[in-house]
Amino acid sequence: MELRPYQAEAKAAVFEQWDKGTLKTLLVLPTGCGKTIVFAKVAEDCVRQGYRVLILAHRGELLEQAADKIKKSTNLGCATEKAEQTCLGSWFRITVGSVQSMQREKRLSQFSENYFNVIIIDEAHHCISDGYQKVLQHFPSAKVLGVTATPDRGDMRNLGEFFESLAYEYTLPKAIREGYLSPIKAMTIPLQLDLSGVSIQSGDFKAGDIATALDPYLHQIADEMMKYCRDRKTVVFLPLVKTSQKFKEILNEKGFKAAEVNGESKDRAEVLEAFDKGEYNVLCNSMLLTEGWDCPSVDCVIVLRPTKVRSLYSQMVGRGTRLCEGKSHLLSIKESEECVMSEVGGKVYPVHNNVFKFGTKGMDSVDGDMVMPADLENFAPTIDGTTEEWYAMDAEGWAKSAMTGKKLSFAFKGKRSVGDAGNDYIAGLAWKFGQDVMTKFEWTMTSGAKLACDVVVNVTTPGGGDTTNIDALEFEVTCYGKPTYTPVVAA
Secondary structure, X not given: OOOOHHHHHHHHHHHHXXXXXXXXXXXXOOOOOOHHHHHXXXXXXXXXXXXXXXXXXXXXXXXHHHHHHHHXXXXXXXXXXXXXXXXXXXXXXXXXXXXXXXXXXXXXXXXXXXXXXXXXXXXXXXXOOHHHHHHHHHOOOOEEEEEEOOOXXXXXXXXXXOOXXXXXXXXHHHHHXXXXXXXXXXXXXXXXXXXXXXXXXXXXXXXXXXXXXXXXXXXXXXXXXXXXXXXXXXXXXXXXXXXXXXXXXXXXXXXXXXXXXXXXXXXXXHHHHHHHHOOOOEEEEOXXXXXXXXXXXXXXXXXXXXXXXXXXXXHHHHHXXXXXXXXOOEEEEEOOHHHHHHHHOOOOXXXXXXXXXXXXXXXXXXXXXXXXXXXXXEEEEEEEXXXXXXXXXXXXXXXXXXXXXXXXXXXXXXXXOOOOHHHHHHHHHHHOOHHHHEXXXXXXXXXXXXXXXXXXXEEEEOOOOOOOOOOEEEEEXXXXXXOEEEOOOOO
């Protein structure tokens, strides 16, 4: 199997780290970018060098996936270290091992400290835990590769506590831009969800409290899904199993073909297979499917579990980023802007971290024509909603209203900077109108999230001011149609 360019680069980078004496290195690839293929090829080369390789994971599904991918991509078989199964006495040079089994003293003591030459950790953001560390410390001279899509942890412990280097990182925006992952379109369900009474547990919202706050809105959410999800293959993440089960019933009452899976589901494999085949169009779960499950045809992910943890949010959205024939994009829906908190990881940023780019060739602008005007000092975004009111007889004199439209606009203030391409372009629009004042616009927010749209530029102050002041440049920007929003879902 031939590796994609970034996968080949990642593999080479891992061996480069090991060759120069860095034993513990990390590889970061977004969900859907083939991290299993990469470490399968790493394992294959290690076997050729005469090494024994241990692939360590915390879930049986991950071990099964790893063994299957290694077999298909390298034709190498794997031994298993899990429950009553053991690799001792096996002639296979690769072992897939459960950390829960391996950490037990009776089992671990059967292995000499140099039995495994290489240890590969799948979903490596878990490896700081005591169980993983016990296994890793038993093999002190082993070369270690950690592989993850989400290097940050909910408990804020840094993987740098263990790993000595980051061998390679491939970002989500780059993967989308290069055509390896599906573009993401994001929207928010218009709920007034009150999280003020939700307590914090282990650095995140307490699931039970979220469920209580969310429960009154489940029917309303289902109604919103009727508008956007009828013709989509949708996965819904909810805070508790009972909430997931309840929401499944509500969706089926609305006419969806919904199923639910949880850790106790005896028919979980059958339900997942049926969903994959299209027998269900909605799959509800209580955070079960954040890791170790792939269904490329998923084109809608609904997050009904607000989170402060960026890695968790990334895992949820990542269930829908894989490419699939006939799939143009992933629709990502969240219940409130609270989920956006995960995009900034609880940090605050200065305003100057916002980046605004304008196309200098109008509507014909391409990436190379997008520039940020120099000397902008102030910006103010505004979202205006158009509402229509009516007084229906069935409302007994009370008004009803509906939001029928939205408009996004910006006001910019700065200084006239002659000779700067972006500043000159904006200033030059003062004397134009119609199609000539339309261009491409990009806003990269402090979190790394991006918004792009066609815009109309209205220059209100092309210069002027007191004799002791620098020439001013002030202008208004109005979006032409619906903007495209790309959230941050990976570090």
